[in-house]
Amino acid sequence: MTKEMRQDLNKNRLMRRYVLGIFEFIYQTLGKFDQKCFAINFRKV
Secondary structure, rough: HHHHHHHHHHHHHHHHHHHHHOOOOHHHHHOOOOOHHHHHHHHHH
């Protein structure tokens, strides 16, 4: 494994952790709202 390959792997790992963190944050935020309210508003759009 070359140094460059290793750096790319580390970058991908960081990106994946970052994206998963964002999704988790959104999911938790939506979870705080009343689910029914959210579903009704979602259908209106």
